[in-house]
Amino acid sequence: MSERYAKITGWGKYIPANVLTNHDLAQMVDTSDEWITTRTGIKERRIRTENDTTSSMSVAASLDALAVAGLTPQDLDLIIVCTSSPDYLLPSVASQVQDMLGATCGAFSLVAGCSGWVYGLATASQFITSGAYNRILVVGVEIISFAMDFTDRTTCVLFGDAAAATVVEASAEPGGLLSFELGSDGSGAQYLYVPDGGSKAPISPETLTERRQYLRMNGPEVFKFAVRTLASSMKRAIYQAGLTPDDIDLFIPHQANARIIESAARQMRVPVDKFFMNIDRYGNTSAASVPLALVEAIEEGRLKDGDTVAMCAFGAGLTWASVVMKMGTGEISAAHSLFSAGRARYLARRTSDAMLDAAQSAMLPLYTFLYQRRKKKK
Numbered sequence: 324m325s326e327r328y329a330k331i332t333g334w335g336k337y338i339p340a341n342v343l344t345n346h347d348l349a350q351m352v353d354t355s356d357e358w359i360t361t362r363t364g365i366k367e368r369r370i371r372t373e374n375d376t377t378s379s380m381s382v383a384a385s386l387d388a389l390a391v392a393g394l395t396p397q398d399l400d401l402i403i404v405c406t407s408s409p410d411y412l413l414p415s416v417a418s419q420v421q422d423m424l425g426a427t428c429g430a431f432s433l434v435a436g437c438s439g440w441v442y443g444l445a446t447a448s449q450f451i452t453s454g455a456y457n458r459i460l461v462v463g464v465e466i467i468s469f470a471m472d473f474t475d476r477t478t479c480v481l482f483g484d485a486a487a488a489t490v491v492e493a494s495a496e497p498g499g500l501l502s503f504e505l506g507s508d509g510s511g512a513q514y515l516y517v518p519d520g521g522s523k524a525p526i527s528p529e530t531l532t533e534r535r536q537y538l539r540m541n542g543p544e545v546f547k548f549a550v551r552t553l554a555s556s557m558k559r560a561i562y563q564a565g566l567t568p569d570d571i572d573l574f575i576p577h578q579a580n581a582r583i584i585e586s587a588a589r590q591m592r593v594p595v596d597k598f599f600m601n602i603d604r605y606g607n608t609s610a611a612s613v614p615l616a617l618v619e620a621i622e623e624g625r626l627k628d629g630d631t632v633a634m635c636a637f638g639a640g641l642t643w644a645s646v647v648m649k650m651g652t653g654e655i656s657a658a659h660s661l662f663s664a665g666r667a668r669y670l671a672r673r674t675s676d677a678m679l680d681a682a683q684s685a686m687l688p689l690y691t692f693l694y695q696r697r698k699k700k701k
């Protein structure tokens with residue numbers, strides 16, 4: 324059998340419209356914009372609207388990813404939805420996504436906390452390199468706000484909702500996934516967990532009184548684990564790919580805390596500006612965090628055809644996962660001009676946003692004049 328490589332050929336995102344700023348949170352709990360910004364790097368995060376569900380957000384991101392890949396849902400061989408916040412405990416949200424997309428392939432959900440999508444990417448690559456499948460959709464999605472206790476300042480300031488999707492395709496040209504590492508240390512489960520609502524402790528009146536249906540976290544322990552893991556896991560994956568940190572064009576770390584990322588950059592002796600960050604706008608979106616950063620890095624032109632990227636996530640479990648990938652789609656890209664298509668979409672959107680902003684600014688004096696005239700008349 325000829326060699327097969329697993330490449331990302333499509334990407335898309337869905338960001339809920341509700342913006343929750345640090346100033347908004349300061350009205351809800353005893354915190355401040357200054358504390359959140361300096362301790363985490365987060366300025367705002369998105370919270371689902373009443374119309375957003377984990378399945379609907381997955382579908383929106385997936386349709387974009389399929390469009391970039393030039394595929395239809397019927398072309399898919401498998402769907403993997405990585406999340407800890409499915410619509411229902413049963414059925415798997417992946418089957419809802421398959422149905423809503425109109426795809427006719429197998430589908431399963433993957434739970435590995437914030438590491439979910441990186442686990443999913445490594446899993447999809449195995450189906451592809453083994454020759455079992457050619458086209459796989461891997462979604463990272465989270466409505467983590469449903470598990471947030473908005474009276475607990477130690478957790479509610481950190482997280483946000485989002486979805487991002489990627490299409491992984493088989494290619495005969497070398498590249499794509501070069502190496503990966505998957506890790507788990509279940510002895511740290513209690514550092515980040517939702518105590519009630521599972522089969523061990525179903526929801527009861529006590530659950531609600533004690534607010535045990537919400538996420539609990541030992542921040543300092545998770546912080547130490549993350550600082551230990553991020554640099555070391557990425558380094559192992561990089562060496563496994565036969566590379567050194569200097570060979571990496573862009574690092575995409577889990578967006579949990581800017582201080583964790585800065586510490587990893589120091590440990591790896593890599594300038595921090597080689598680490599992509601969008602944490603200021605979204606906070607920690609759990610399983611959506613790394614794919615969302617990947618999508619935005621491509622859209623912003625930070626990742627180009629031929630670049631090598633190292634990605635790493637860590638989270639509940641405790642789990643962690645790293646991958647090293649050579650971007651670009653080889654002979655597939657010749658067919659779809661994918662990187663230029665993704666970039667063109669981004670530039671078109673940015674131009675239309677800028678035009679809208681400019682139009683609104685230009686109209687502002689007129690609105691102000693009309694408003695003042697109306698007020699005078701009253």
Ligand code: ACO
Nearest residue numbers: 354358362437476477480542543545546579580637638639
């Ligand atoms: N606003 C104001 N004060 C706060 C807040 C807040 N939002 N949260 C905590 N504090 C207070 C604490 O109560 C404490 O006060 P005390 O000294 O009077 O007891 C003080 O700030 C310091 O608390 P620490 O927890 O030591 O603060 P730290 O500098 O460690 O920052 C943080 C806390 C941001 C949570 C940090 O520990 C962290 O980022 N941990 C990792 C979190 C993480 O990555 N989680 C997710 C990973 S896995 C996943 O993504 C699901």
